[in-house]
Amino acid sequence: xxxxVLFAYGLNENSDITSFNIGLIxxxxxxxxxxxxxxxxxxxxxxxxxxxxxAENIRAVGDYLAQHYPSYFFCAPIKTISGDDILHIPEKxxxxxxxxxxxxxxxxxxxxxxQAYEAAKKFGEFTxxxxxxxxxxxxxxxxxxxxLSLRYKQFLSAADNGNRARINETKGSIEFLNAEKYIVxxxxxxxxxxxxxxxxxxxxxxxxxxxxxxxxxxxxxxxLDTLMPGYFISDVGDMLRTYLSPVSEEEKDFSSIELxxxxxxxxxxxxxxxxxxxxxxxEVQHFVYAGKFMVYMxxxxxxxxxxxxxxxxxxxxxxxxxxxAQNQIYLLQLLNEKEAFLKQIVEQHSTIPGIKTSV
Numbered sequence: 001x002x003x004x005v006l007f008a009y010g011l012n013e014n015s016d017i018t019s020f021n022i023g024l025i026x027x028x029x030x031x032x033x034x035x036x037x038x039x040x041x042x043x044x045x046x047x048x049x050x051x052x053x054x055a056e057n058i059r060a061v062g063d064y065l066a067q068h069y070p071s072y073f074f075c076a077p078i079k080t081i082s083g084d085d086i087l088h089i090p091e092k093x094x095x096x097x098x099x100x101x102x103x104x105x106x107x108x109x110x111x112x113x114x115q116a117y118e119a120a121k122k123f124g125e126f127t128x129x130x131x132x133x134x135x136x137x138x139x140x141x142x143x144x145x146x147x148l149s150l151r152y153k154q155f156l157s158a159a160d161n162g163n164r165a166r167i168n169e170t171k172g173s174i175e176f177l178n179a180e181k182y183i184v185x186x187x188x189x190x191x192x193x194x195x196x197x198x199x200x201x202x203x204x205x206x207x208x209x210x211x212x213x214x215x216x217x218x219x220x221x222x223x224l225d226t227l228m229p230g231y232f233i234s235d236v237g238d239m240l241r242t243y244l245s246p247v248s249e250e251e252k253d254f255s256s257i258e259l260x261x262x263x264x265x266x267x268x269x270x271x272x273x274x275x276x277x278x279x280x281x282x283e284v285q286h287f288v289y290a291g292k293f294m295v296y297m298x299x300x301x302x303x304x305x306x307x308x309x310x311x312x313x314x315x316x317x318x319x320x321x322x323x324x325a326q327n328q329i330y331l332l333q334l335l336n337e338k339e340a341f342l343k344q345i346v347e348q349h350s351t352i353p354g355i356k357t358s359v
Contacts, residue, residue, distance in 0.1 A: 120270030237294030
């Protein structure tokens with residue numbers, strides 16, 4: 001199969017091929033052909049129903065950046081010898097190839113504040129440079145992906161119609177998430193506000209989607225499969241959800257979950273260093289809310305899946321999705337407890353006069 005793919009890109013079939021697992025969704029290989037190295041991916045068409053839309057979005061953004069910011073390093077896909085951004089081989093899948101960025105590395109977890117700062121800065125820079133790009137021209141890759149109202153409705157349905165034994169088991173968690181519905185109400189106000197703008201949004205800002213050099217300096221943003229119109233709270237919220245705690249949603253020992261204030265400040269400094277003049281005052285007011293938005297949504301999704309007998313995320317052990325949901329509930333409680341202090345940090349690093357963070 002891969003020989004056919006290599007031929008389409010004009011590469012020797014005797015190229016050195018190694019599996020290169022840098023993500024959870026797409027299958028990835030590293031290709032070495034003579035002195036040149038590439039990253040080859042097969043797109044998971046079960047998740048991404050329109051792979052061609054992904055290619056069109058990346059091309060549109062890449063062309064814009066090349067025209068307006070030619071010095072910006074954008075890791076664009078390599079075209080096939082036929083000039084296509086993406087290769088479709090019937091019954092074998094959709095493939096695309098990127099140059100391998102020399103002397104780069106990808107991280108699985110954030111281990112210091114420099115990494116948090118650099119990642120936030122890179123994601124902020126990406127959105128800033130595309131602030132004049134017409135976001136609505138991009139395809140919607142995953143409809144409803146970060147639609148909190150939809151996720152809440154799905155949760156309510158599961159709490160009413162799901163596994164009855166599991167509903168009874170999780171009454172405390174269900175009641176807590178219902179009590180936090182104000183986060184959904186605020187999201188609906190955001191959607192209605194002209195001061196909260198649809199922007200070109202990455203939607204998957206985990207640390208592995210930034211390439212770093214050996215000194216922890218950010219090189220570029222990668223993995224643009226979920227690039228589409230959205231709100232900045234999706235990108236900031238995903239960073240806050242995955243960078244602030246030293247452990248992930250898989251952690252069963254909730255005493256290991258922390259909210260590292262120095263990491264929060266690093267994210268604020270990195271992101272607002274790029275975006276403080278681009279975001280509206282109303283948007284900046286919602287910087288801390290972004291974390292609550294994303295953590296709450298993930299708690300809803302994990303508990304919804306548990307109540308529906310683990311049909312979406314699956315389960316590696318009994319109660320897996322319940323542990324994930326309760327883990328995120330614990331993190332949300334920490335955000336609630338420290339919210340006032342975190343808002344003070346945002347104010348300290350915002351140069352927008354008169355900003356208030358009462359939301």
